[in-house]
Amino acid sequence: QKEVEQDPGPLSVPEGAIVSLNCTYSNSAFQYFMWYRQYSRKGPELLMYTYSSGNKEDGRFTAQVDKSSKYISLFIRDSQPSDSATYLCAMFNAGNMLTFGGGTRLMVKP
Amino acid sequence: SAVISQKPSRDICQRGTSLTIQCQVDSQVTMMFWYRQQPGQSLTLIATANQGSEATYESGFVIDKFPISRPNLTFSTLTVSNMSPEDSSIYLCSVGRSLGTTDTQYFGPGTRLTVL
Numbered sequence: 001q002k003e004v005e006q007d008p009g010p011l012s013v014p015e016g017a018i019v020s021l022n023c024t025y026s027n028s029a030f031q032y033f034m035w036y037r038q039y040s041r042k043g044p045e046l047l048m049y050t051y052s053s054g055n056k057e058d059g060r061f062t063a064q065v066d067k068s069s070k071y072i073s074l075f076i077r078d079s080q081p082s083d084s085a086t087y088l089c090a091m092f093n094a095g096n097m098l099t100f101g102g103g104t105r106l107m108v109k110p
Numbered sequence: 111s112a113v114i115s116q117k118p119s120r121d122i123c124q125r126g127t128s129l130t131i132q133c134q135v136d137s138q139v140t141m142m143f144w145y146r147q148q149p150g151q152s153l154t155l156i157a158t159a160n161q162g163s164e165a166t167y168e169s170g171f172v173i174d175k176f177p178i179s180r181p182n183l184t185f186s187t188l189t190v191s192n193m194s195p196e197d198s199s200i201y202l203c204s205v206g207r208s209l210g211t212t213d214t215q216y217f218g219p220g221t222r223l224t225v226l
Contacts, residue, residue: 008150034214043114043202043217044153088152097143098215102152 003027006089006101015110019076023089023101026070030091030099033065035074038086038103047087048074079108112137112205114218122224123193130189131221133203138183141206143215144176148199156201159186193225 006023013019021035032051036044048063050056050072056063062075072091076083089101113136123129133142144156157165157178165178179187190197200222204215 006152032214036217041220041222043204043219046214046216049214097155097158100152 001026002102003099004089004091004101007104008102010105010107012107012109013079015079015081015108017079017108019079019083019106019108021074021076021087021089021104021106023072023091024070025072025091025099027091027093027099028067028070029093032092033063033072034090034098035061035063036088036090038088040085044088076106079106081108081110084108112139112207112216114203114205114216116201116203116218116221118221119219120222120224122226124226125194127193128189128191129193129223130187131201131203133186133188133218135184135205139205139207140183142180142186143204143206144178144186144188145202145204145217146199147202147220153202156188190223193223195225197223198225199223 004025034049035047037047038044050063050065053065053067060077064073084107086103086105088103090098092098115134117132142159145153147153155168156171157167159165159178159180161180161183177189200220202220204217206213
């Protein structure tokens, strides 16, 4: 079993839809949680990060962490075709390396 | 954030040859990392490269196959040696940066390698 699981998709939604991207993990020591966006033929770009449980909002993006369930989510409101990319969750405990999920490919159709 | 550039952006190489990938950062950083991303897969850490010390390799990666140099705080190279088609992948460098309460990593654009 992988330490971080992420549905590979592809997830196809119409423009304007609310998108929910999720990861589950098994290591309860993880404390820091990140979301990266990777466009085709580009390197991953840090989108959001959160510490421990709770929500964090940045524009159309909301990151949510539920440590009791070992489950994190990224919500995208009013999705746009420019949001089409692969979204990677990543997490770590202080002093350790990032552990990445496999990535979810999102396609937002105009 | 950090501005990270990589050279080459892509290359097609013959089996048995070696390729050196360069990573340049716009400011001094302590920690640099090299990752591999195989088609449709997530990122796998190859090694951590700190200036002034030997690179630390992850399980499954060895120095003879992936020698790394870190001559200063803004530059690193990764060499893929004696290549085979299984080495076809995207190679990414990243740097560690503090976000205040935590550290995270920023990535370069990647080098897309195809081995024939």
